Amino acid sequence: MIATRDAYGEALAELGGENDKIVALDADLSGSTKTGVFAKKFPNRFFNMGIAEANMVGTAAGLASVGKIPFLSTFAIFAAGRGWEQIRQSLAYPKANVKVVATHGGVTVGEDGGSHQSVEDIAIMRAIPNMTVIVPADGEETKGAIRAAAAYKGPVYVRLGRNKVANVFPAGHKFEIGKGNVVAEGKDLTFITTGLMTAQAVIAAEKLEEEGISARVLHIGTIKPLDKELVLKAAQETGAIVTAEEHSVVGGLGGAVAEFLSEECPTLMKRVGIYDRFGLSGKSDELLKYFGLNAETLIEQAREIVSRKK
Amino acid sequence: MKEKIADLEEKARRLRVAIVKTLHKSQSGHTGGSLSAIDMVCALYFHKMRHNPQDPAWEGRDRFVLSKGHAAPALYVTLAECGYFPAEDLMMLRRLGSHLQGHPDSKGTPGVDVCTGSLGQGLSMANGMALGFKLDGKDNRVYAVLGDGELQEGQIWEAAMAAGHYKSDNLCALIDANGLQIDGDVSKVMNVASIGDKFKAFGWNVIEIDGHDMGQIISALDQAEAHKGAPTAIVAKTVKGKGVHLFENKASYHGVTPNDEELPEALRCLGCCD
Numbered sequence A: 001m002i003a004t005r006d007a008y009g010e011a012l013a014e015l016g017g018e019n020d021k022i023v024a025l026d027a028d029l030s031g032s033t034k035t036g037v038f039a040k041k042f043p044n045r046f047f048n049m050g051i052a053e054a055n056m057v058g059t060a061a062g063l064a065s066v067g068k069i070p071f072l073s074t075f076a077i078f079a080a081g082r083g084w085e086q087i088r089q090s091l092a093y094p095k096a097n098v099k100v101v102a103t104h105g106g107v108t109v110g111e112d113g114g115s116h117q118s119v120e121d122i123a124i125m126r127a128i129p130n131m132t133v134i135v136p137a138d139g140e141e142t143k144g145a146i147r148a149a150a151a152y153k154g155p156v157y158v159r160l161g162r163n164k165v166a167n168v169f170p171a172g173h174k175f176e177i178g179k180g181n182v183v184a185e186g187k188d189l190t191f192i193t194t195g196l197m198t199a200q201a202v203i204a205a206e207k208l209e210e211e212g213i214s215a216r217v218l219h220i221g222t223i224k225p226l227d228k229e230l231v232l233k234a235a236q237e238t239g240a241i242v243t244a245e246e247h248s249v250v251g252g253l254g255g256a257v258a259e260f261l262s263e264e265c266p267t268l269m270k271r272v273g274i275y276d277r278f279g280l281s282g283k284s285d286e287l288l289k290y291f292g293l294n295a296e297t298l299i300e301q302a303r304e305i306v307s308r309k310k
Numbered sequence B: 001m002k003e004k005i006a007d008l009e010e011k012a013r014r015l016r017v018a019i020v021k022t023l024h025k026s027q028s029g030h031t032g033g034s035l036s037a038i039d040m041v042c043a044l045y046f047h048k049m050r051h052n053p054q055d056p057a058w059e060g061r062d063r064f065v066l067s068k069g070h071a072a073p074a075l076y077v078t079l080a081e082c083g084y085f086p087a088e089d090l091m092m093l094r095r096l097g098s099h100l101q102g103h104p105d106s107k108g109t110p111g112v113d114v115c116t117g118s119l120g121q122g123l124s125m126a127n128g129m130a131l132g133f134k135l136d137g138k139d140n141r142v143y144a145v146l147g148d149g150e151l152q153e154g155q156i157w158e159a160a161m162a163a164g165h166y167k168s169d170n171l172c173a174l175i176d177a178n179g180l181q182i183d184g185d186v187s188k189v190m191n192v193a194s195i196g197d198k199f200k201a202f203g204w205n206v207i208e209i210d211g212h213d214m215g216q217i218i219s220a221l222d223q224a225e226a227h228k229g230a231p232t233a234i235v236a237k238t239v240k241g242k243g244v245h246l247f248e249n250k251a252s253y254h255g256v257t258p259n260d261e262e263l264p265e266a267l268r269c270l271g272c273c274d
Helices: A004-018 A036-041 A053-065 A076-082 A084-092 A121-126 A139-151 A197-210 A228-238 A253-264 A284-290 A295-309 B002-026 B032-048 B069-082 B087-092 B122-135 B154-165 B186-190 B195-201 B214-226 B262-269
Strands: A022-026 A046-048 A069-075 A099-103 A132-134 A156-159 A181-184 A189-193 A215-219 A222-224 A240-248 A268-274 B063-066 B142-147 B171-177 B205-210 B232-237
Touching: A004 A022, A004 A036, A004 A099, A004 A139, A022 A036, A022 A053, A036 A046, A053 A069, A053 A076, A053 A084, A053 B122, A053 B154, A069 A076, A069 A139, A076 A084, A076 A099, A076 A121, A076 A156, A084 B122, A099 A139, A121 A132, A121 A156, A121 A222, A121 A240, A121 A253, A132 A139, A139 A156, A181 A197, A189 A197, A189 A228, A189 A253, A189 A295, A197 A215, A197 A240, A197 A295, A215 A228, A222 A253, A228 A240, A228 A253, A240 A253, A240 A295, A253 A268, A268 A295, B002 B032, B002 B069, B002 B087, B002 B214, B002 B262, B032 B063, B032 B069, B032 B142, B032 B171, B032 B214, B063 B069, B063 B122, B069 B087, B122 B142, B122 B154, B122 B171, B154 B195, B171 B195, B171 B214, B195 B205, B195 B232, B205 B214, B214 B232
Parallel strands: A022 A046, A022 A069, A069 A099, A099 A156, A132 A156, A189 A215, A189 A240, A240 A268, B063 B142, B142 B171, B171 B232, B205 B232
Antiparallel strands: A132 A222, A181 A215
16 A cells, blocks of 8 residues: 555556656745655755746746646646646646646545645646646556656646555556456446546446456556547446546536447446535545545445336 | 947837837737836847847857836837847737737746736846856846836845845846826825945945936946946936827826827827828
């Protein structure tokens, strides 16, 4: 178990040693976002921009335009929120080679409360043309995603979490932008999940097996571009989809899957996520339970959707 | 030097003619702010900046950021004059299928380094470029033209703070202080004075000039290049619509183009007989 932000810190520092074009920027949160690991190793390639996110985005765009590969980080709410228009105009519009790695996404930020819990960032980043949106399931996938983002030419948004998450993928797991992963096979329904909810779907699928329901688990590490092939296959072969994400049900993974399937293969669907409301103060695990972001909710939704199929 | 100045003044006059003709043809775009900034853009491209129209992506080039992106016509006529693309392209400004978008778009226009237009973002990008050059030990310089109304955007001051903090002495901001914005006088809409003092407070070297005096522009650009240890802001007092009395000092000409009746008089003002 490792937090995806810790995996990011390690991966970025490692990449920095391999490629001197990589630079990092932070807005006074380098200890929390883990860019501090890179800063310690490569102080001259690290720019602390202070508490000024909009300028950080523009500065990264400028660095990219003279050949650098900037990774900029802050909490998801400040990156995708405060920096939205800068990300749109200065990064995505010119296809700038900048990687926005936002940590502390979702409600697991915890005690800081709703003001700091980004439940909309996937939706708003996904709406921007040219933008690639990645939400890794665990530390291992994060390392692969950071490596893939560095190799990819263009703007990328990677959403990470604050807390340790269960491992889904084995060490050395290869991450490919735009490719989903069938983590468990199944034929009665498919859980299409992202971020920390994939580990929950694996638990849910194991429990459902005991009661005779066969659930497939399809992890979507790249929300955009969506792996349409695997999603379509899941819809056609299992006839029922339950999506799950630590994000609003508006416009995130559930939205992306629903948009696609409604045109290509209308399928029974349930979306597990945060129902169009803000977060709250509390401990991370309490909040996940409060918002129903766990295996129990997935099991309930799976039972219901399978019963509706008949 | 006198000859050089006279030569640049003549270039600027011809660029003004091109701006007026281009905007008359497009019937969409920003007249006032293009005419106020053109002397500085002209001095940069024909005197100060290292660049190569035959090789727009040449790594040794200095960079130009038109942060007040709505003055795109000033940039486009200059790039065409330099030979980055044919002058005929100007007649397609803002039309569907044209590479000359309403605001600068680096993806399609040779010679345009960055996408701008949403005000307040250009200085951040310019400083990012400057930091990148410093990191590589390169001597390329970065020039950004900003509007005075644009200084109302908070991000400008974030960028000013960062450039001062990182001592980006390869960065030069030119403030096209024409005193007018869409809704009227900058001082009445939201007063940004005193501009020079504000940049000084963030650790910048500040030079105040008449932005239509070619001799002063050249001298300021030379001083900026010579100044080490801090970025330079050239605060240039300008006249919106400069050169055509019909448009001068009129906020209403911010986003309005010359019509058929105004065109002959505008061209006459600019000493153009065609």
